[in-house]
Amino acid sequence: MPRPLDDSLVIVLAGGAGERLYPLTKDRAKPAVYFGGPYRIIDFVLSNCINSGLRHIFLATQYKSLSLNRHIRMGWNIVSEELGEFVEILPPQKRVSEHWYQGTADAVYQNLYSIMREGDQGRRAAVTLAALEVPVADASRFGIVVVDEEDRVRGFEEKPQVPSPIPGTPDLALASMGIYIFDMDVLVRSLESDALQPTTHDFGRDIIPSLIHDERVFAYRFYDENKKAAKYWRDIGTLDAYFEANMDLCQVNPEFNLYDPEWPLRTYQPQAPPAKFVFAEAGKRCGQALDSVISPGCIISGSTVTGSVLCPNVRVHSFCHIEQSIVMPGVRVGRHARIRRAIIDRDVLIPRGAIIGYDRDEDRRRHTVTDAGVVVVETDDEPLVRSLDETALRYEADADGRGVEQGR
Structure with a gap:
């Protein structure tokens, strides 16, 4: 030093x-x-x-x-x-x-x-x-x-x-x-x-x-x-x-190295438990993150996160898919949400079945969208929500071990 x-x-x-x-x-x-x-x-x-x-x-x-x-x-x-x-x-x-x-x-x-x-x-x-x-x-x-x-x-x-x-x-x-x-x-x-x-x-x-x-x-x-x-x-x-x-930062060998012991990066670290990935049910749901940066306090429950950065204390509920996105602290992502090329601001509640980053016209009507097509979701935004089809409901009900009507 x-x-x-x-x-x-x-x-x-x-x-x-x-x-x-x-x-x-x-x-x-x-x-x-x-x-x-x-x-x-x-x-x-x-x-x-x-x-x-x-x-x-x-x-x-x-x-x-x-x-x-x-x-x-x-x-x-x-x-x-x-x-x-x-x-x-x-x-x-x-x-x-x-x-x-x-x-x-x-x-x-x-x-x-x-x-x-x-x-x-x-x-x-x-x-x-x-x-x-x-x-x-x-x-x-x-x-x-x-x-x-x-x-x-x-x-x-x-x-x-x-x-x-x-x-x-x-x-x-x-x-x-x-x-x-x-x-x-x-x-x-x-x-x-x-x-x-x-x-x-x-x-x-x-x-x-x-x-x-x-x-x-x-x-x-x-x-x-x-x-x-x-x-x-x-x-x-x-x-x-x-x-x-x-x-x-999500690359295998990123040009900017957050893990260099010779150049420590300091910050305020909240008292948060380790990140957690739950459900590994073959053919049902699996909590996993691939090529991603996941912060302390995050729980990925039966969902897939790829190429994304999750800040502390993010909760992703089951059957979601998050791809190439930045998720700020305290965000809660409801079941069956699909998020692609988005920035989700702090403490946003993403509703069940939300679709973000898949419909350019709807995204522009509801959110801020950059020149490169990145969607920015604020606290007061109302994302597009799709109705779940019968297949998704049965898949969810089977995973939860309960009836279809309860899964709705």
Whole structure:
């Protein structure tokens, strides 16, 4: 584990409304949205900080931060207050130190910030910003960092139609990751100056561009030297991107490894029993999960779950089929429900016989449906419910060992 970087202060901007993740952000801040089962989005940037030896951390929150504040209070009281370490919600106090990190809770990735800082010190940089190599064809979705042959930043393009490529590599561009290391004096001067200007006061649009010509600003490439490729980084700012990033975790060998003992992921773990799979009745029903991530407290009772992520304390009743879906905590799925390519929000009650993800027109009438066809089900939604045919009723009654009329 890296040694603590005692003179470094981290500020994580965790107050975004996350409008592109709506309705998942209807009642919570984007960093508080669940990801990968038991985790919240904020857990990944905080784990990166702790694993990098950074233990002086502020979180600047604003939008509907109640659940985020509660999560931080219950799950991130792991540092030593006696040593002056803290993970705190702003504004508890003000600290002045030589270096200042700014990170965002908009993406899922692993980053050893201490290596980034070493490069920052070696170059005598006033600002170092993390950047990711992306294909030029996809670069219009990002803020693009324009660099010279030494990776010194010479310009910044906000979602350009014609992105500037990396020198010597015409098919790649550098996308800003929203992670910065500042010299504290430079930061304070730039913030004071920007506060007097009629700007949007945004780091990417205003602060960084204003420093490029007068200060030494460098890019740190988020790159895996062993694989000779960009490291895993997923911007989960849209529902489709969020969905696909979760589905990645269900692969046999996912690119992002939740099980790496060298890079532990921390979160608040509720007191929940182990996941349970019940009924193994040949020819009747079987509780099973295949190629899926199942969290503590879940019970899959005589149903099949494939390629899905279930958050804590989900209950799936018998004769259901859930495929390529994300199910948030506390969801109850009634018998005979069929769910495909869906995100089920927290504490939703899915009625018996519900059909989600099979009828595009009905889904659009009843729920939020993304451009890629992912169905988002909220608490007040009314899913399409089918009438069970005689075969299904007899199958259910036989499995329960009772009459057909009782099975209705």
